[in-house]
Structures are given as structure tokens and as C-alpha cells.
Amino acid sequence: MTPASNESVLVTGAAGFIGSHLVDALLYKRMNVIGIDNLSTGKREFLSSAKNDDKFRFYQVDLLTDDISSLLSDVDTVYHLAANPDVRSGAEDTKKHFDQNIVATYRLLESCRETGVKRFVFSSTSTVYGEANTIPTPEDYGPLMPISIYGASKLACEAMISAYSHQYNMQSVIFRFANVVGARSTHNVIHDFIHKLRENPRQLEILGTEPGTCKSYIHVSDTVEGILLGTEKSEGIIEIFNIGSHDWTFVKDIAEIVTSKMEIKGAEYIWTGGTNGGGGWVGDVRKMLLSTKKLEKLGWSPKLTSSEAIELAVMEILSE
Numbered sequence: 195m196t197p198a199s200n201e202s203v204l205v206t207g208a209a210g211f212i213g214s215h216l217v218d219a220l221l222y223k224r225m226n227v228i229g230i231d232n233l234s235t236g237k238r239e240f241l242s243s244a245k246n247d248d249k250f251r252f253y254q255v256d257l258l259t260d261d262i263s264s265l266l267s268d269v270d271t272v273y274h275l276a277a278n279p280d281v282r283s284g285a286e287d288t289k290k291h292f293d294q295n296i297v298a299t300y301r302l303l304e305s306c307r308e309t310g311v312k313r314f315v316f317s318s319t320s321t322v323y324g325e326a327n328t329i330p331t332p333e334d335y336g337p338l339m340p341i342s343i344y345g346a347s348k349l350a351c352e353a354m355i356s357a358y359s360h361q362y363n364m365q366s367v368i369f370r371f372a373n374v375v376g377a378r379s380t381h382n383v384i385h386d387f388i389h390k391l392r393e394n395p396r397q398l399e400i401l402g403t404e405p406g407t408c409k410s411y412i413h414v415s416d417t418v419e420g421i422l423l424g425t426e427k428s429e430g431i432i433e434i435f436n437i438g439s440h441d442w443t444f445v446k447d448i449a450e451i452v453t454s455k456m457e458i459k460g461a462e463y464i465w466t467g468g469t470n471g472g473g474g475w476v477g478d479v480r481k482m483l484l485s486t487k488k489l490e491k492l493g494w495s496p497k498l499t500s501s502e503a504i505e506l507a508v509m510e511i512l513s514e
């Protein structure tokens with residue numbers, strides 16, 4: 195039986211892919227959960243289980259325009275997941291990442307400071323490392339030189355969170371995720387392939403050059419477990435944890451998994467050529483594998499490999 199909890203938390207981006215899974219897990223621990231989201235990419239239906247729980251309240255608000263201070267008055271921990279997570283779109287629309295990631299995070303930090311929130315948990319990304327020379331890449335790798343506007347905007351958020359934590363007596367935990375996959379995702383390579391193959395099962399356009407980028411993929415269930423454990427066990431003013439699987443997968447292997455699960459035979463792969471000697475698009479990192487030893491020392495480990503996570507995610511998305 196799960197023990198009763200009096201902890202009150204607020205999740206931004208609660209109706210999003212990872213946010214909605216986190217909300218479900220926090221409610222399972224019987225926390226009082228306030229979810230906020232502007233529903234730009236998030237969906238109310240992702241909260242269909244949470245909305246029946248009397249420990250959950252949802253507010254459709256926008257971090258860029260609404261003042262959420264009144265919602266924070268009794269909150270112990272803020273989990274900040276709201277963002278524009280589309281790495282690729284940053285190349286065309288830099289302001290979107292600046293506003294949705296940097297400005298929104300700054301506004302939220304100010305509200306937390308004013309209301310005395312004690313703990314701030316942030317969803318960062320492997321893209322802050324840029325094209326890292328050390329693989330698997332540990333949390334203390336540097337210098338951090340992101341190659342995408344998205345990665346840069348997340349790194350700027352990390353820097354602000356560090357300063358707020360030191361200056362205003364707030365404890366923070368930053369998680370740098372590998373590529374997260376699973377049910378309710380709306381914007382990753384698996385989703386893209388399934389969508390394209392449903393339109394045309396004979397051909398699949400793939401960004402980059404064969405065999406594509408090589409990256410670590412982590413299932414959302416492993417990700418949420420890591421967030422909960424890392425948050426619970428963190429002690430310093432600010433802690434940073436990578437969350438990823440122990441191996442990586444080429445984009446071509448993802449195409450093979452998706453076509454096989456969709457029972458499509460003989461689809462022709464059309465490689466776009468990509469950029470940067472192997473990246474799918476400008477700003478795309480070619481190789482990414484994170485060292486997760488730091489979180490593993492606290493008792494977490496990924497249950498699925500990259501390809502197992504992808505296989506499960508494909509099945510979940512196909513059955514949605």
C-alpha cells in the first residue's frame with residue numbers, strides 16, 4: 195500500500211508527454227498535485243486518469259502571460275517541465291525557444307522566489323553538452339557548448355536556476371534527459387516515422403545520411419522513476435543528474451523497428467542527406483550517450499535498453 199503523503203507539488207507542462215506521466219506517478223504517491231499547462235502541445239486527454247483523483251487540480255494557464263503566484267502559496271516542490279521541446283524548430287524560430295524556455299523559466303523562478311517555494315526540479319536535456327568529446331558523457335563534462343538554440347536556451351535556464359538556488363535559499367534538482375520515448379509522445383522520431391508510414395507505407399523519408407545519428411533513448415517510465423528518486427535523494431543546494439539508457443541506437447534501426455511493428459515490408463528509405471557530417475538537421479547532435487552513474491549510485495537504473503524502449507514506445511503509440 196502506498197503511504198499517504200502531505201507533500202504539495204506543482205507540475206508545469208502537466209498535460210504534456212513527460213509531465214502527464216509524472217503527474218500520474220506523483221498522485222500514485224498520494225501527493226497533492228497542481229497541474230498547469232497552456233495546452234499548446236499538451237492534451238487534456240493525457241490527464242484523463244488524474245482528473246478523477248481528488249488530490250489533483252488542473253489550471254489552463256500560460257507561464258508567459260499569467261501570474262501563477264496564488265497557485266504556489268502552499269507548494270513545497272515545483273516540477274518545471276513546460277517548454278518548447280522541439281529542438282529542430284529552433285533553427286527557424288529562435289524567439290520561440292527564448293520565450294518559451296528562458297523567459298517562462300525566469301517568470302516561474304520569480305514567482306517561486308516571491309512565494310518562498312523550497313524546491314525546484316527542472317527538466318533539462320542532453321543537448322546542453324553539444325557534440326561532447328567524452329562518451330558516455332558525465333554531468334561534470336565541460337565546457338558546455340550547445341549546438342542548437344534549444345540546447346542553449348535550456349543551459350541558460352540551468353544557469354538561472356543555479357543562481358536562484360544560491361541566492362534565495364531554494365534547493366534545485368536538474369535532470370538532463372536523453373531522448374525520452376513512450377505513450378503520449380507527440381514530437382519525436384518514432385512519432386514522425388509512424389505518421390509518415392501511415393501516409394505512405396512504401397517510402398520513408400529519413401533526415402540525415404545512412405545510418406543516421408546514434409543516440410540513447412529512454413522510456414518515459416524509467417525517466418519518471420529517475421526524476422522521483424533523484425528528487426527524493428538530492429541533498430545539495432543544486433544537483434544535476436543525467437537520465438538515459440546504457441546504450442544507443444542508430445536512426446536506421448529505429449526505422450527497422452517501426453516498419454517491423456507496423457508489419458510493413460520493403461519500404462524504401464529516402465535519406466535527406468542531413469548536415470554537419472551526419473546530423474539530421476542544423477543543430478542535431480550526431481552521437482549522444484550519457485553516463486548515468488551518479489543517479490545509479492542512489493539506486494536508480496534503466497530497466498530497458500534503447501532498442502527495448504523504442505520497441506515498447508512504438509507498440510504503445512500504435513495502440514493509442
Ligand SMILES: NC(=O)c1ccc[n+]([C@@H]2O[C@H](COP(=O)([O-])OP(=O)(O)OC[C@H]3O[C@@H](n4cnc5c(N)ncnc54)[C@H](O)[C@@H]3O)[C@@H](O)[C@H]2O)c1
Binds near residue numbers: 275
Ligand atoms: N521528450 C524528450 O525527449 C525530452 C528530452 C530532453 C528534455 N525534455 C524536456 O522535458 C520537458 C517535457 O517535454 P515533453 O517531451 O513532455 O514535451 P511536451 O511538449 O509534451 O510537454 C511540454 C508541455 O508544456 C506546455 N507548455 C509549453 N509552453 C507553455 C507555457 N508557456 N505555459 C504553460 N504550459 C506550456 C505544453 O502545452 C506541453 O503540455 C520539456 O522541458 C523538454 O524540454 C524532453
